[in-house]
Amino acid sequence: MKKLLKFVLALAMCATMMSMTVFAAGSGSMAVESKTAQAGQTVSVDVSITGNPGVAAFIVVPEYDSNVLTLDSITGSGLSWTTGKAASWSDAANTTYTGKILTLNFTVNANAAPGATSVSVTVDASNYDEELVSFSVSSGTVTIECNHVYDQGSVTTPATCEGTGVKTYECTLGCGHSYTEVVPATGHTEKTVGAKEATCSAEGYTGDVICSVCGTTIKKGSVIAKTAHTEKTVSAATATCSKEGYTGDVICSVCGTTIKAGTVIPKTAHNYKWVIDKEATADAAGLKHEECTACGAKRNEGTVIPKKEVETGHTCVYGGLGMDEQYHWTYCACGAIEGKAPHNFVDADTEGMVRCVDCGYEKAKAGAAAPTTGDDSNLALWIGLMVVAAGTVTAVAYGKKKRM
Secondary structure (H helix, E strand, C coil), X not given: CHHHHHHHHHHHHHHHCCCCCCCEEEEEEEEECCEXXXXXXXXXXXXXXXXXXXXXXXXXXXXXXXXXXXXXXXXXXXXXXXXXXXXXXXXXXXXXXXXEEEEEEEEECCCCCCEEEEEEEEEEEECCCCCEEEEEEECEEEEEECCCCECCCEEEECCCCCCCEEEEEEECXXXXXXXXXXXXXXXXXXXXXXXXXXXCCCCEECCEEEECCCCCEEEXXXXXXXXXXXXXXXXXXXXXXXXXXXXXXXXXXXXXXXXXXXXXXXXXXXXXXXXXXXXXXXXCCEXXXXXXXXXXXXXXXXXXXXXXXXXXXXXXXXXXXXXXXXXXXXXXXXXXXXXXXXXXXXXXXXXXXXXXXXXXXXXXXXXXXXXXXXXXXXXXXXXXXXXXXXXXXXXXXXXXXXXX
16 A cells, blocks of 8 residues: 555656655656658657666656657556556666666558657656656657659660660659669660672672661671672574584673683584485386485486386286375386376365375375374275285286296
């Protein structure tokens, strides 16, 4: 009961000390620490005591700007404190405890502006003899840091091909805070200039690789050797029996340079074949000459073909049918011919062909392609002629045998 009475008396003494005359019994110091926080955050501020001359009762009341901070709680330390919006302690004996005695737990108001706000305490204390003990208080601060919201940043020092730049970001809330970051060097932007393709008449060049931004030459080019000529033969002509030929000049189809001159090709030899001008018979000699199948040149014209010899007592039977491109005739097995006459052509049944109405000989019309398939329209005629010829030969042979 005595302790409780002393505590109550101490409280009463503190409440009326402005109107009563009391004696002080020593002094000590209290210090409130400083902290930093951002709007919306919680922050805890410690209160410490030093130079305690001996105290039996304390009443400590926090002082702060409620527009900036909201006191959530007070946590005691070192002594058995009773806490609420203030903190109190009392005992039946003096304590000289020093160190942290209280922690003031605040929430920084969401609309708190950046800056420092003061946090302090008022202290009423007395000793066991009910004498007042004074404490000087060193206030602390809670510095409200800006909850920075930065802009998109702007390049304050542009980067170059080989050098880094700087980009600066500033807080949009008006606190003036900013930070920077390094902008990497851009690197060269390569571009090839002065390139030239090689040709058969001029060297080429790979081109220099330069930076299109700063103009620095990154890599020098090199010479490209001339290309080979593209050969082409012109003015070639084939030799014939009537005209010399030419191998042709070998030139470059790109630049026109003559790589190799051609040479003359001598005329070719005539391709002579005998042509019968008049068939020899048993009664008269024939005529023939040689004629070139390419150019028509002739030689040995008027060459005589001797008359055909006929056995004594032989009577010619002209049962065979002979023909060439111009004429048709009948012949004996002994080789004698008669009735040689030119063909009498009319259109044949086969398209593009003409046929002799006298002997059946067919050939392609002048200027028309020969048919690609065989024509057997005169097969019966040919078979008949072969039968007659065979009969004639047999008759002649039989007559000879009989005479022998």
